[in-house]
Amino acid sequence: MQSGTYQERRGEIEAYFDRTAADAWARLTSDAPVSGIRATVRKGRDEMRATLLSWLPADLSGRRILDAGCGPGMLSIEAARRGAEVVAVDLSPTLLDLARQRIPENLAGRVTFVAGDMLSPDFGRFDHVVAMDSLIHYRAEDAxxxxxxxxxxxxxxxxxxxxxxxxxxxxxxxxGGFFPRSDRAPAIEPVRAARLAELITAQPELSQWRTGRTRRIAVGFYTSQALEVVPQ
Incomplete structure (x- = not known):
């Protein structure tokens, strides 16, 4: 059971991405011209997506992957190209519709797009889980x-x-607060790496797991840090 703060923030995120920012994210994740601010975000996200994919096996045949907070599905499509069976979950039906339009016909059968909460146990078990820039909107304890x-x-x-x-x-x-609202990123919850590691270690479900590789990417107005968690 997730906390009330998780549920409240989830509602805010759904409203932002499904209504307020859907068009902006469609442009950001395409080749369309964007503002200088968004260009740095696009470049940073491209680099981060490549990093996370590089931490997965080159051949994902027979592997089941959850793309938690998949947005327009760019990472899901790349994982499917490697042979994975992907469950791509997002709160925004609008962004999922965009993802379905963009996926190549030969990969459509490998990706299942679902509107809903990425934490739902109904999606079953996975070999790998990827959550790119989806947990950044939640309090560290909830994350x-x-x-x-x-x-x-x-x-x-x-x-x-x-x-x-x-x-x-x-x-x-x-x-960023001085820029037009259309150029602002959604609210995030920054956390020190040491504090997040402490919180992760305290979770009973993670007693047999450890943190692995990490990499921080900072490009203009995009700053995010990747972290891997693997079995002991």
Missing amino acids: ARAIAGLVARTERSMVFTFAPRTPALALMHFV
């Missing part, structure tokens, strides 16, 4: 509980991102 819940249904690895608490990131978000 740690979410990670524990996802790992409980994972066999091989989970890779995800969090917003690292840094002076530079704090300054960027302060300055």
Whole structure:
């Protein structure tokens, strides 16, 4: 059972991505021209997506993957190209419709797009779970509980991102408040890496798991840190 703060934030995220920002994210995840701010976010997200995919096997044939918070499905499509069976979950039906339009016909049978909560146990078990820039909107305590819940249904690895608490990131978000609302990123919850590791270690479901590789990517107005969790 997730906390009230998780449920409240989930509703805010669904409203933002499904209505307020759907068109902006459609442009951001395409080749369409975007503002200078969004161009840095696009570049950073491309680099982060490549990083997370590089931490998965090159051949994913026979592997089942959960793309938790898949958005327009770019990571799901790449995982399917490697042979994975992908369950791509997002709160936004609008972004999922975009993902269905973009997926190549030869890969459509490998990806199941579902509107809903990424933490639902109804999706079953997975070899790998990927959560790119989807947990960054939740309080650190809620994110740690979410990670524990996802790992409980994972066999091989989970890779995800969090917003690292840094002076530079704090300054960027302060300055970003002066830009037009259409250029602002949705609210995130920065956390120090050591604090997140502490919270993860405290989760009983993660007693047989450990943190692995990590990488911070900072490109203009995009700052996010990848972290891997694997069995002991």
